Amino acid sequence: xxxxxPQKGTVTQRAIERIKAMxxxxxxxxGQRLPTxxxxxxxxxxxxxxxxEAIRALTVLGVLEARHGSGIYVTQLExxxxxxxxxxxxxxxxxxxxxxxxxxxRILESTATALAAARITPDQLAEVEKxxxxxxxxxxxxxxxxxxxxxxxxxxxxxxxxxxxxxxEGLSSRTFRARVWRGYQEEGAxxxxxxxxxxxxRALLARDPEAARAAAAAHVGxxxxxxxxxxxx
Amino acid sequence: xxxxxPQKGTVTQRAIERIKAMxxxxxxxxGQRLPTxxxxxxxxxxxxxxxxEAIRALTVLGVLEARHGSGIYVTQLExxxxxxxxxxxxxxxxxxxxxxxxxxxRILESTATALAAARITPDQLAEVEKxxxxxxxxxxxxxxxxxxxxxxxxxxxxxxxxxxxxxxEGLSSRTFRARVWRGYQEEGAxxxxxxxxxxxxRALLARDPEAARAAAAAHVGxxxxxxxxxxxx
DNA sequence: CCACCAGGGTGGTCGGACCACTATGGCTGA
DNA sequence: TCAGCCATAGTGGTCCGACCACCCTGGTGG
Numbered sequence: 001x002x003x004x005x006p007q008k009g010t011v012t013q014r015a016i017e018r019i020k021a022m023x024x025x026x027x028x029x030x031g032q033r034l035p036t037x038x039x040x041x042x043x044x045x046x047x048x049x050x051x052x053e054a055i056r057a058l059t060v061l062g063v064l065e066a067r068h069g070s071g072i073y074v075t076q077l078e079x080x081x082x083x084x085x086x087x088x089x090x091x092x093x094x095x096x097x098x099x100x101x102x103x104x105x106r107i108l109e110s111t112a113t114a115l116a117a118a119r120i121t122p123d124q125l126a127e128v129e130k131x132x133x134x135x136x137x138x139x140x141x142x143x144x145x146x147x148x149x150x151x152x153x154x155x156x157x158x159x160x161x162x163x164x165x166x167x168x169e170g171l172s173s174r175t176f177r178a179r180v181w182r183g184y185q186e187e188g189a190x191x192x193x194x195x196x197x198x199x200x201x202r203a204l205l206a207r208d209p210e211a212a213r214a215a216a217a218a219h220v221g222x223x224x225x226x227x228x229x230x231x232x233x
Numbered sequence: 234x235x236x237x238x239p240q241k242g243t244v245t246q247r248a249i250e251r252i253k254a255m256x257x258x259x260x261x262x263x264g265q266r267l268p269t270x271x272x273x274x275x276x277x278x279x280x281x282x283x284x285x286e287a288i289r290a291l292t293v294l295g296v297l298e299a300r301h302g303s304g305i306y307v308t309q310l311e312x313x314x315x316x317x318x319x320x321x322x323x324x325x326x327x328x329x330x331x332x333x334x335x336x337x338x339r340i341l342e343s344t345a346t347a348l349a350a351a352r353i354t355p356d357q358l359a360e361v362e363k364x365x366x367x368x369x370x371x372x373x374x375x376x377x378x379x380x381x382x383x384x385x386x387x388x389x390x391x392x393x394x395x396x397x398x399x400x401x402e403g404l405s406s407r408t409f410r411a412r413v414w415r416g417y418q419e420e421g422a423x424x425x426x427x428x429x430x431x432x433x434x435r436a437l438l439a440r441d442p443e444a445a446r447a448a449a450a451a452h453v454g455x456x457x458x459x460x461x462x463x464x465x466x
Numbered sequence: 467c468c469a470c471c472a473g474g475g476t477g478g479t480c481g482g483a484c485c486a487c488t489a490t491g492g493c494t495g496a
Numbered sequence: 497t498c499a500g501c502c503a504t505a506g507t508g509g510t511c512c513g514a515c516c517a518c519c520c521t522g523g524t525g526g
Contacts, residue, residue, distance in 0.1 A: 010509065012289060024324055024408075036476065047511040049282060052478085053289040056245065060290040061321055068477050069519035079330060082322045088294055089315045091257055093396075097312060100396035107344050107397075108337070163326075163333035164340075175257075243478065269507065280480045285509085301508050302488035 011046045015054035018044060023063065023074060034064070034072040061085060079166035086170030098180065099228050105171040106220035108164055109152065113200060113216035114209040115159035124158045125204060132201055136194060145181060149174070151197065155204070184226055192222065244279045248287035251277060256296065256307060267297070267305040294318060312399035319403030331413065332461050338404040339453035341397055342385070346433060346449035347442040348392035357391045358437060365434055369427060378414060382407070384430065388437070417459055425455065 008014070022028045034040065041051040055072060058064040062081040065073050075081040093101055120128075128151060135147035149172055156165040185193070196219040203212035241247070255261045267273065274284040288305060291297040295314040298306050308314040326334055353361075361384060368380035382405055389398040418426070429452040436445035 012509085016293070020321070020324070038476090049285075049512080050510060052282075053286050055477095056286040056290050057293040060249070061293060061318060063321070063325065066477065067519080068517070069475080071476065071519095077325055079322075079333070082325065085294060085318055088253070088296070089312075089396075091253070092296065092310055092315065097396060100312070100394045103394055104341070104397050104400065107341060111340050161333045161336055163322075163330060164337050167337065245478085271507090282481085283479060288508095299508065300488080301486070302506080304488095304507065 010050075012050045012053045012057075015044050015046060015051060016057055019054065019058060020063070023077075028074050030074050030077045032074050034074070037072070079163040080169070083163070083166035083170055086167060087173035087176070090171055090173050090176035095231060099224060099231065101171055101176075102180075102220060102224040102227060105168065106217055106224060108168055108171075109156070109220055110213045110217035112156045112159040112161070112164055112168060113203075114213035115161070116155045117204050117207055117209045117212035119160050120155075120158040120204055120207075124154060128154045128158075128201065128204065132197055135197070141185065145174075145177060148181075148193075148197075149177065155200070180223065180227060183230065184223055187226075189222075189226075193219075196222065243283075245283045245286045245290070248277050248279060248284055249290055252287065252291060253296070256310075261307050263307050263310045265307050267307070269304065312396040313402075316396070316399035316403055319400060320406035320409070323404055323406050323409035328464060332457060332464065334404060334409075335413075335453060335457040335460060338401065339450055339457060341401055341404075342389070342453055343446045343450035345389045345392040345394070345397055345401060346436075347446035348394070349388045350437050350440055350442045350445035352393050353388075353391040353437055353440075357387060361387045361391075361434065361437065365430055368430070374418065378407075378410060381414075381426075381430075382410065388433070413456065413460060416463065417456055420459075422455075422459075426452075429455065 019028075019034075028034065035043065037048055037051055037055065040055075041048045044051065055064060055066065059066055062075060062084050063077070065075050067073065090101060131147040131151040131154065135144055135151060138144060138147075152172060153165070153169065156168045159165065196215065199215040200212060200219060203209075203215050252261075252267075261267065268276065270281055270284055270288065273288075274281045277284065288297060288299065292299055295308060295317050296310070298308050300306065323334060349357075364380040364384040364387065368377055368384060371377060371380075385405060386398070386402065389401045392398065429448065432448040433445060433452060436442075436448050
């Protein structure tokens with residue numbers, strides 16, 4: 001019997017787990033710098049190539065950050081860092097799963113908007129209004145989309161739950177919305193969208209959580225139903 | 234002027250984007266096999282090392298799957314595949330962010346339970362009851378935790394939204410719950426937990442969505458409040 | 467005292483070699 | 497004839513060593 005080798009999975013996978021464990025146990029603090037790739041490889045008894053694959057994997061997960069010429073650092077491990085990959089799900093989903101994603105977004109966005117109605121500050125509200133106005137003042141689809149995203153992002157931020165905001169960000173990522181919105185807006189949904197945004201804004205202004213929840217749910221629900229019909233027909 | 238090189242970011246990062254784009258554009262179907270690492274490296278004009286890092290990154294994201302000796306394949310791109318990384322967020326989050334995660338879970342889980350009350354089949358209900366009974370029949374914390382997880386997983390599955398179920402799975406991952414549950418249950422919360430589970434089951438049995446929503450929200454909310462108090466004190 | 471810059475150290479890339487595993491096809495034996 | 501075995505080619509997994517591109521620091525010269 002040989003008790004030295006745990007030997008499960010690839011060495012790279014083990015290295016990933018080891019580093020994750022070090023962070024989870026607090027032996028590596030957010031923002032802290034790690035040893036060199038070369039040193040880490042020696043410590044874990046693997047080659048630099050395998051270690052680099054592990055580091056790369058943790059980098060795309062938003063756990064580590066590699067700075068060329070400087071070193072490897074643990075990110076701040078904030079919601080935005082770790083949930084950036086959530087956008088990948090939205091970008092690679094098609095068909096029925098798009099509807100499911102919109103359903104999740106409807107649930108979270110309606111709650112976030114309700115919370116925002118109760119907590120939003122005058123400054124944040126002004127920011128929301130800025131994007132609402134800008135959105136209605138142009139005909140450029142690209143610009144409309146940008147302000148639309150910012151409008152909802154500000155509201156999510158005002159809800160005071162960074163994690164929820166980060167998830168919603170992923171569910172509304174540029175490429176995801178561009179794919180769905182394109183067809184939706186081409187059917188002349190601009191007027192309806194404008195009305196729904198106005199309703200959300202009105203609820204925020206009135207600090208009415210229930211109205212805000214309903215308005216947001218209806219807003220996302222419209223797109224959801226349209227997409228469902230697209231797939232069904 | 235040289236129009237050949239886009240030259241943004243590292244070559245590995247570019248390779249990741251290229252492959253993601255191929256999948257998003259439908260040039261690579263779910264389950265399909267990719268060219269070999271060596272061929273892919275030649276196609277994208279990079280070294281095999283860099284290509285391997287790109288593949289490893291997409292592997293941990295649940296987009297690709299490498300089978301030793303066989304080849305590299307696109308996953309089915311189902312919710313479970315792509316959202317597996319969501320558990321990392323739960324595992325590496327601490328302090329206030331844990332509360333935020335529980336808040337997200339409360340929102341999604343209450344909705345999922347409400348949907349389940351309306352849609353659950355007799356078979357699924359029997360499965361839920363099985364875990365409920367098993368959970369109440371043992372004193373082994375490990376076993377209780379396992380059945381607790383399964384109890385909620387079955388309910389989430391009955392809601393009929395795989396994406397939501399996958400997110401909840403990540404938010405309830407074993408290590409995440411073990412960390413929070415440990416302290417919570419040590420304070421003699423077993424009885425309360427048992428009562429709350431019974432309430433959820435009763436609502437499912439009565440096919441009462443509103444009661445189910447309330448029971449699930451209260452269930453998660455209890456833990457949420459306890460954790461908030463832990464941090465505050 | 468400050469601005470500059472050269473050097474060492476870091477991550478990024480490359481090429482090649484070998485190992486571990488899989489899958490295929492032909493061969494063997496019933 | 498055909499089922500089962502097995503050599504083998506091809507695949508991903510690992511390692512090594514070299515070089516490049518970039519940063520940061522400390523010394524230098526003004």
